[in-house]
Amino acid sequence: MIRKLPMVIAIAGVSGGGKTTIASCLKEKLPNSKTLYFDNYDFDGPDDIIEWIENGCNPNDWDLSPLIRDIKKLHTEHLDYIILDFPFAYLHSKTSKLIDFAVFIETPLDIALARRITRDFKEGSAKDILQELDNYITRGRQGYLAMLDTTKPNSDLVVDGTLSISEVAAIIAQRIAV
Numbered sequence: 001m002i003r004k005l006p007m008v009i010a011i012a013g014v015s016g017g018g019k020t021t022i023a024s025c026l027k028e029k030l031p032n033s034k035t036l037y038f039d040n041y042d043f044d045g046p047d048d049i050i051e052w053i054e055n056g057c058n059p060n061d062w063d064l065s066p067l068i069r070d071i072k073k074l075h076t077e078h079l080d081y082i083i084l085d086f087p088f089a090y091l092h093s094k095t096s097k098l099i100d101f102a103v104f105i106e107t108p109l110d111i112a113l114a115r116r117i118t119r120d121f122k123e124g125s126a127k128d129i130l131q132e133l134d135n136y137i138t139r140g141r142q143g144y145l146a147m148l149d150t151t152k153p154n155s156d157l158v159v160d161g162t163l164s165i166s167e168v169a170a171i172i173a174q175r176i177a178v
Contacts, residue, residue, distance in 0.1 A: 006080055007016065008100045008101070009176060010086045010090070011084065011086065012088065012102060014114035015103055015112065015144070016116035018105045018115070018161050020039070020085045022103075022169060023047070023084070023122060025168075029170070032080040033081035034065060034071055034082055036084050038085050039085070045061060046061055053143040053146055057086040058092055060109050068095060071084075071095070081176075089103075090154050101152070101176055105168065107162065108161070
């Protein structure tokens, strides 16, 4: 009898959109699952994110070998699901063939920015926060908009990021159970 590989679910969205939170909640909802978080890796990629965005933000500019190795390793375990907190969904050529279902968490940009500031600047000064907001206005927002233009339309499911965490996880779980 051939063993079925675990279903790989990618949770995508803008920074502050809820990927990590939803992936963690989904892990609790889906039996026999493991989660891999993009931010837990030190990938070789663009040195200047803003410049990368301005040059078209090609996901293939990132060397995702450590993540790919971990996905393949988890394929050998007796799991039902592998959940990826992963911003690119199907857009990276070397990971796309490993993903079975991609979800885009559509969070309004103002909410995502507020979450990011709350998360990343707990110990920051007002000056740090103002500098980050200025960076967002002058250059960073382009990255958020690029994700809406590229990742969102290449996902299997788009979920409203203003819903509660448990509602988003329930919608995803219900959709993949079909």
